[in-house]
Amino acid sequence: MNIWSGGKKGNSKMSKAVVIVGLAGSGKTWVSYSIWDWFRNRKQDVSIFNLDPGATNLPYNPDFDIREEIDLWRVMERYKLGPNGALIVSMDLMVNSVESINKSIRSIGTPLIIIDTPGQMEVFLYRASGKIILDSLDIDELLIIYVIDGLFAKDPRNFVSSILLGGTLKMRFNFPLVSALNKIDLLDEKDVKTLLKYFRSPLTLKKDLHTHYSTFESDFIFKSFLLMKKYEIYTDFVPISAVYLTNFYSLIAVITRILFGGEEYYS
Numbered sequence: 713m714n715i716w717s718g719g720k721k722g723n724s725k726m727s728k729a730v731v732i733v734g735l736a737g738s739g740k741t742w743v744s745y746s747i748w749d750w751f752r753n754r755k756q757d758v759s760i761f762n763l764d765p766g767a768t769n770l771p772y773n774p775d776f777d778i779r780e781e782i783d784l785w786r787v788m789e790r791y792k793l794g795p796n797g798a799l800i801v802s803m804d805l806m807v808n809s810v811e812s813i814n815k816s817i818r819s820i821g822t823p824l825i826i827i828d829t830p831g832q833m834e835v836f837l838y839r840a841s842g843k844i845i846l847d848s849l850d851i852d853e854l855l856i857i858y859v860i861d862g863l864f865a866k867d868p869r870n871f872v873s874s875i876l877l878g879g880t881l882k883m884r885f886n887f888p889l890v891s892a893l894n895k896i897d898l899l900d901e902k903d904v905k906t907l908l909k910y911f912r913s914p915l916t917l918k919k920d921l922h923t924h925y926s927t928f929e930s931d932f933i934f935k936s937f938l939l940m941k942k943y944e945i946y947t948d949f950v951p952i953s954a955v956y957l958t959n960f961y962s963l964i965a966v967i968t969r970i971l972f973g974g975e976e977y978y979s
């Protein structure tokens with residue numbers, strides 16, 4: 713069975729996309745690869761695009777690769793810049809590649825495209841160019857998966873600051889947003905359960921914050937979190953390991969449900 717066929721109504725010729733974002737090193741490339749590989753192994757029609765001009769050693773062979781148009785190392789040489797400056801220039805240059813990205817989207821024509829994005833999330837998402845690129849893609853529906861490094865988020869303060877960063881993404885793009893708490897293979901099961909509890913029943917978070925921080929700090933952090941909950945910034949919060957595929961079926965189920973309206977494809 714092809715899961716895409718049971719999806720929401722709309723322009724059936726257009727692709728839907730999952731855009732993977734997150735801080736450098738959080739595991740975007742691995743999450744992209746594992747989602748793509750999961751569907752591919754189940755004979756679903758899926759493609760993967762690399763929009764990171766500075767990517768090295770990708771675990772996948774991209775169907776579209778921005779490095780064929782913009783090579784970060786060449787930008788460094790040509791404009792005499794370090795890696796950060798060159799990445800910023802590359803993002804601005806990428807706006808000129810929108811038509812060629814769209815051409816690939818149309819010619820490859822898979823119902824689902826996984827989009828891997830640059831390591832430094834801020835240069836892609838918080839510059840004008842990143843928004844222009846995402847808004848200009850020839851895509852029917854777009855879902856953002858915001859990857860959080862589980863090791864970083866283990867501390868309750870870091871957990872909330874990660875969630876808040878997702879909130880600012882929502883503010884900027886207003887696409888459906890799912891957060892994937894990645895690298896849970898490096899956490900104790902108890903810690904993963906606690907983080908899920910923080911998300912689902914915030915009183916546990918409140919208690920833990922008060923144990924660790926002053927009343928002022930913990931109130932500030934807790935109320936910031938409640939604000940995110942109140943506005944339902946997140947469609948879902950899913951702990952995973954992108955390398956070991958722990959709980960990966962849950963992430964796949966969320967993607968399938970949001971983009972294709974189907975819950976049946978879990979195994």
Ligand SMILES: Nc1nc2c(ncn2[C@@H]2O[C@H](COP(=O)(O)OP(=O)(O)O)[C@@H](O)[C@H]2O)c(=O)[nH]1
Pocket residue numbers: 734735736737738739740741742743831894895896897898952953954955956
């Ligand atoms: N243990 C573990 N390591 C991971 C996981 N996901 C990514 N990594 C590692 O984290 C590092 C950064 O991953 P990468 O996908 O390149 O991050 P990106 O910069 O966000 O694209 C690499 O060394 C990966 O092998 C995971 O689920 N578990």
Ligand SMILES: [Mg+2]
Pocket residue numbers: 740741764767829830831
């Ligand atoms: Mg990457």
